[in-house]
Amino acid sequence: MAFARQIFEVPLPSGLLRLGERTLLMGVLNVNRDSFYGASRVSSMSEAVEKSHRIQQEGADLLDVGGESTRPGAEPVPLHDELDRVLPVVEALRGKLRIPISIDTYKAEVARRAVEAGAEVINDISAGRFDPEMIPTVARLGVPLILMHLRGEPKTMQHLPRSSDILREVITELGESSTRAQKAGVHRDRILIDPGIGFGKSLDDNLTLLKHLPDLAGLSHPIVVGSSRKGFTGPDRPPEERLFATAATVAAAILHGAHVVRVHDVSAMREVARMADSILLERRLD
Numbered sequence: 508m509a510f511a512r513q514i515f516e517v518p519l520p521s522g523l524l525r526l527g528e529r530t531l532l533m534g535v536l537n538v539n540r541d542s543f544y545g546a547s548r549v550s551s552m553s554e555a556v557e558k559s560h561r562i563q564q565e566g567a568d569l570l571d572v573g574g575e576s577t578r579p580g581a582e583p584v585p586l587h588d589e590l591d592r593v594l595p596v597v598e599a600l601r602g603k604l605r606i607p608i609s610i611d612t613y614k615a616e617v618a619r620r621a622v623e624a625g626a627e628v629i630n631d632i633s634a635g636r637f638d639p640e641m642i643p644t645v646a647r648l649g650v651p652l653i654l655m656h657l658r659g660e661p662k663t664m665q666h667l668p669r670s671s672d673i674l675r676e677v678i679t680e681l682g683e684s685s686t687r688a689q690k691a692g693v694h695r696d697r698i699l700i701d702p703g704i705g706f707g708k709s710l711d712d713n714l715t716l717l718k719h720l721p722d723l724a725g726l727s728h729p730i731v732v733g734s735s736r737k738g739f740t741g742p743d744r745p746p747e748e749r750l751f752a753t754a755a756t757v758a759a760a761i762l763h764g765a766h767v768v769r770v771h772d773v774s775a776m777r778e779v780a781r782m783a784d785s786i787l788l789e790r791r792l793d
């Protein structure tokens with residue numbers, strides 16, 4: 508049975524982000540050389556700017572810029588390297604895009620300087636656990652924060668023992684992360700949550716989270732889901748061959764209440780989202 512999404516209004520420095528009336532697409536821009544899906548990477552400023560405009564043109568509602576791969580087994584990137592990768596891109600795009608820029612980082616200094624350069628959302632895979640200054644920094648900046656659930660850390664997360672109850676673990680820990688952020692001064696209406704598909708989860712865990720996504724609605728925050736081309740969508744296939752399986756997971760996430768889907772293939776997933784929204788909301792295609 509399709510899930511009825513809650514409606515949220517998330518304040519941004521540039522205005523309001525209204526969530527729930529339709530699914531928003533977050534397009535991925537990886538400014539690094541080792542993200543798991545090669546087509547999402549850029550290696551030069553001109554390429555980054557050109558791709559960002561293309562992502563917007565294809566129908567993205569947000570642009571998520573990341574300078575560090577967090578794929579399974581990934582090594583941490585030094586602070587100065589991450590800053591060198593993402594800050595010039597954010598600065599070059601400031602005032603040039605119609606859509607907000609999100610910065611994908613778990614480092615408080617990267618978050619602070621990216622927001623000063625024009626980013627409007629912080630997307631932290633660690634939900635503030637990796638850097639104790641992240642939550643206070645976001646509170647001072649007054650921007651929205653995406654709290655993602657992560658088991659372990661990227662380098663070792665796929666070697667952890669399986670969770671005995673992944674759904675309960677995700678709901679409990681995201682609730683605790685939200686409470687911790689609010690106590691530190693992050694306004695409740697600026698918090699989004701992400702179950703962390705693929706981050707320390709087994710294939711079965713990922714399927715469970717997608718099926719039971721409505722249970723996360725009890726936390727009363729907008730839900731972000733990133734399943735795009737991840738290993739569970741095609742364990743026997745390379746990322747380049749996981750488009751159709753990704754489409755199925757995106758549709759499932761939307762029908763179970765996701766407000767934002769983080770995707771590599773904006774144009775294709777825009778069509779998936781339009782159809783899924785039409786089913787969810789019982790209305791004709793726009």
